[in-house]
Amino acid sequence: MGEKQRIVVIGGVAAGPKAAARARRCNPDAEIVILERGKMTSYAGCGLPFFISGMIHDFSELYKTSYGMPRDENYFGKEKNIKLYTRTEAVSIDRNAKVVKAVNLETGEELNFPYDKLVLATGAVPFIPPIEGIDLEGVYQLNHPDDALKIQKALDTGEIEHAVIVGAGLIGMETADALFNRMVEVTIVEFQNQVLPGMLDPDIAAKLQRHMYEEGATIYTGDKVVRIEGKDGKVTRVVTEKHGLIECQMVITAVGVRPNVKLAKEAGLEIGETGAISVNEYMQTSDPDIYACGDCVESVHMITGKKVYAPMATYANRHGRVVGDNVTGGKSTVKGILGTGVAEIFEMNIGRTGLGEVQAKNLGYDVITAIVSDLDRTHYHPAHKLIQIKLIVDANTKRILGAQAIGQGDVVKRIDVVASAISLGAKLEDMFNIDLGYAPPFSTPIDPIIGAASVISNKEKGLAVTITAQELKEKLERGDDIVLLDVRTAEQFKTKHIKDERVIQIALSDLRDQVDKIPKGKEIVTICPMGKRAYEASRILQGAGFEDVKFLEGGLNMWAYDLEIKKK
């Protein structure tokens, strides 16, 4: 090249700086410019709830490198030889002249940035629900560091006793957790019938919701905020459709984000069916000299092949690297995504990858699933904790479609294992030959995720016949004449059990001798805390000639309801 290549990046948060830095490493000579509307760049948006919660004391941690360097104009200039313009908004793209027109938001000065390759990393903006009172003081979103600083300032006054979170998505839930850690009472209002509706199946979500309820959070699912009321311009309460008034001093709306595609749209670039910028696997837009990455683009789902909008930090970074390669002459690609997501909420770890059961069924898949409760490491290791894992398999092709998990133990490792397996096209049989590491401080000789695969295989062979906690609850409430056989010891049974006259207790070790005590001709559901003894019991009864025997899948640990059964 004679002249130096000019690369202009619009957006300085995650994908943009990553693309710029990668481009720099690939091409030491290019002129690289980042335009960022805000003051701060390269901040960790995912860390904002941890700042509010008080876990991160020093705000600057969120925009420093791991070695303590704030990512500012100086850093980009000195370490990367990248020219960063903050408070500089790109206002239009002249694709023919290959020039970005921008304005300095401080001075009003108009600037022109000619480019050879342009990178759009314009991110997403939070959707602000059109509710009466949304403009009152005390109503926030949590998208930008400035939001976090405002929320923290409000918390520091000591006047916030109760906060309402609108939306039980990931940001809403993490924010609720953060406020809870600051001793603020929280009420979460969610329009759909479960928490984390975009992320978890109802059964796993019910377990999380129950846990949060037991910890002291109030959650109104299937409800919505009608209006926000205030006094002297400050929020004082929220009015919900079903649960009436909630007195509060703070409202945080977290009802999702929208891709910021204004610039791209006005420049005539193709916008996809999801509303985000359409890109090919090289992250090129419909204009081959313009790339886009991060929260403003759409992705392809690895399993369905369909376009999806998935604004997540990992994708932003992956995109950035690929764009950095390609604007400097490379040919890197981004393949599909699985929508893997993990979080820690009220000291519960949750995770999911691939398709959920409901999602898969809605897409027309015939699925077979299994839920297991298990310890995340050997029971004799003092650090062991409980986890529940759900595995979702295509009943026809046996392809692994997804997994979801919840528990105080290590669920994330298992989600990552399944994500790896799905990425490489794993089928059910493959799960049994994945050679996972075992040592007592880390896992069990048969890992819970392999245990989940075994249950699916046992279902296919007819060895395991199960019922889910929700199905059982409905059956009991309906008044079905069934036998609920709890196979723990009498002593273990005493501690906590479903309270209903249909429950009988026979310890597994007595079952073979006392099989005559069980009424013939009825549907039998065997139960125990983990589901293991109940499975064993179901096999004993099936072997003894009982015809309609099921065990409670995932055990009582999946029972996310009151123990007292109220017949309808």
Added chain:
Amino acid sequence: MGEKQRIVVIGGVAAGPKAAARARRCNPDAEIVILERGKMTSYAGCGLPFFISGMIHDFSELYKTSYGMPRDENYFGKEKNIKLYTRTEAVSIDRNAKVVKAVNLETGEELNFPYDKLVLATGAVPFIPPIEGIDLEGVYQLNHPDDALKIQKALDTGEIEHAVIVGAGLIGMETADALFNRMVEVTIVEFQNQVLPGMLDPDIAAKLQRHMYEEGATIYTGDKVVRIEGKDGKVTRVVTEKHGLIECQMVITAVGVRPNVKLAKEAGLEIGETGAISVNEYMQTSDPDIYACGDCVESVHMITGKKVYAPMATYANRHGRVVGDNVTGGKSTVKGILGTGVAEIFEMNIGRTGLGEVQAKNLGYDVITAIVSDLDRTHYHPAHKLIQIKLIVDANTKRILGAQAIGQGDVVKRIDVVASAISLGAKLEDMFNIDLGYAPPFSTPIDPIIGAASVISNKEKGLAVTITAQELKEKLERGDDIVLLDVRTAEQFKTKHIKDERVIQIALSDLRDQVDKIPKGKEIVTICPMGKRAYEASRILQGAGFEDVKFLEGGLNMWAYDLEIKKK
């Protein structure tokens, strides 16, 4: 079937009971018998070091189910309808008559057990090195719960101040850790030139060895025990070839185990090239009515296709399930293994899967590797810890061959991810599209394992030129005229750095301005703690026209040596 099927299982520790229990679930009617020479069954051999260390207080935890049921004759009889004979040794197999002859070790009574299907789960026995003094009181192995009880009893006398561990394999290292936790000084003597020679590459092993040394353990690698000396029949010291005398009150030999194949051999069953029982993928021996599983059989390596001997708890359980299926008419299979192994030693987590670099090279592979140092979660999350990950890729096919890792952070998850990927035939490119879960408490937006894949890709593209810590050390000791450029800030540099006149310090942010300070025409090695800034610096220098620039792979965190360089 007219008559009930008779299944006889020889061996009651791991694979045997698993096979029997699975067979019971598959076939409620079969007559199932387990013969076990010892008193205890189904104990957790992997938990023995945790019992010695004092972490597990109640010995019975090691042979109870997770719901507190001791796995004895009563448990097997009542819960499983399996007849367990303890203290009953199988002495021969009459394959024509299909009868196992056994003897009750308490009464001397001879017993015959006719079988339709026989399962050999005879396990392994520790190899006792033929050293003078091996029979002295105070010399132990750690293979059976009885060994652990004896060692604990000796520790409880308070007379054990110093113990010598012979062999730095996994059992030796875990035992050293356990004794160290009991405030016993330990010296480990290992014949090979590194710790965990069967498990880790020398670079990762050096890092572990250095850590243990800094914690206070004495490790003599490349040495051997010549004899053990005693007084009044009790051990008083060990004589080593290179390091002379070690006063001690306890010696534990841990130099490996051998498959227990006596019975199989005498019955004329095929023994494989590894010395273990040869089985097909259905776990059948050369006699189709005799199955074998657990520590007495050989496995197939998933990558090389070669037979290997890999006595591990996970395989025993996997085998047991398959054998349980197949002795009851199923057709389950066991595919190859990757030899995945993980452990916690002196509060360092270590792990490996697949082939190591040295192992792969010895097998004729042309490999490309990368080591990265990284945090296991975001730096702003207080729980973050350091890890080092090494990824090993076939330079020709780009297939992932293996990974090794060490650190106080979560290395096991990354090993499991790679194990999953290798099991499904992953190539380097596939790593970039594995959709791992990210949230600040669990990981970083670009997971360290993906970071390692990136380094390999950067090496292939010529962007990353590296040197390993060991190569650099040799270079410096040899007196090579190189420039060692530390790119931390002056303040960070002060805390800890390589002490040598060839070291110069220029902060990364000053490097572009001060590039003239660096002597031309010399080999330059850039260094920093993690390797990230050093990589950036190497790109700056390469861009500025320096021709021979490398960065220290994995950073100073991989420097397992003294900081003072002693030229040879």
